Amino acid sequence: MKSHSPDPATPAAGAGRARNRRGEGVLLRDEIVAAAERLLEREGTEEALTLRSVAREAGISAPSIYTHFADRDAILDAVLDIAFERLLRLVTQSTEGVSDPVERLLAGCHAYVRFGMQDPARYRVLFGRQRAGRPGAGSPVDMSDLPEVWRRRLDAFMVLVSGVRACVEAGRSASTDPFADASTLWTSLHGAVTMRQFVPGFPLPPLERTVDDLVHRIALIQS
Incomplete structure (x- = not known):
């Protein structure tokens, strides 16, 4: 009986994934x-x-x-890039077509907390990792001093800054420093998400109401 040599295009059993x-x-x-x-x-x-x-x-x-x-951290960095892009897309899509600056700011903030609540694992990777080279407590940082990769990753935060500034320009906010107030607002939104993820069962107010309150108080919204 004539023997058949294996087809060279067919990987042997157990050989794993074929070379690309x-x-x-x-x-x-x-x-x-x-x-x-x-x-x-x-x-x-x-x-x-x-x-x-x-x-x-x-x-x-x-x-x-x-x-x-090069290593596991390089893979995580790639995952981070995708997650930050997704966050930016969610925030910007939520504000499209919203003409009122206060409602636009609220929409972006609600999108941010939804991302954190609906995608907790990625959220923890985005904002829960300890990173080397961060400034000490109280050290001012200019955005231009950040590495280019982090300036790009923080585009969603700059949408928040622009949102507060738009409220000021429309006479709807008493903020005198939109960047600083947006930073405080971001910190507070992060706290609202984190508390609900890590302290389950604590009698916190509804998340939507919390976001509305934080935006109005910290962004100094005027009716």
């Missing part, structure tokens, strides 16, 4: 990031992300990750 063809490197990189996002969403913590777990989720060998990412 020329031009498919970007696709593999996207697969790695998507695998990390799925793990983060499923496990709810960034500790679940290891090179081995991401490789297993993506169906590739762990060493092949190094072609695209």
Whole structure:
């Protein structure tokens, strides 16, 4: 009986994922990031992300990750970029077509807290990680001093600054420093999200009412 040699185009059993063809490197990189996002969403913590777990989720060998990412933190940075882009898109989409500046500011703030409540794992990665090189308490920082990557990631915050400034220009806010008041508002919104995530069952007021109160008080909204 004539024997048949294996088809060279068919990977042997147990050989793992086939090598990407020329031009498919970007696709593999996207697969790695998507695998990390799925793990983060499923496990709810960034500790679940290891090179081995991401490789297993993506169906590739762990060493092949190094072609695209230097280490686990590089994968997390890619996940961060996507999450910040998603946050910016949600905030900007929520304000489209809203002509009243106060209502526009409220819409953006509500979108922010919805993101935090509906996507808690990604939210914790965005704002819960301890990062090296941050300024000490009380040290003023100019946005231009931040690395370019962080200026881009904070575009959603700049939408908040613009929202407070628009209220001032329309005579609807008594703020004399929209940047500082937007910073305080962001901090307070973050606290509202974090309290509900980490202190479940505490008798806090409804989140929508909390957001409305924070915006009116901190942005010094005038009726």
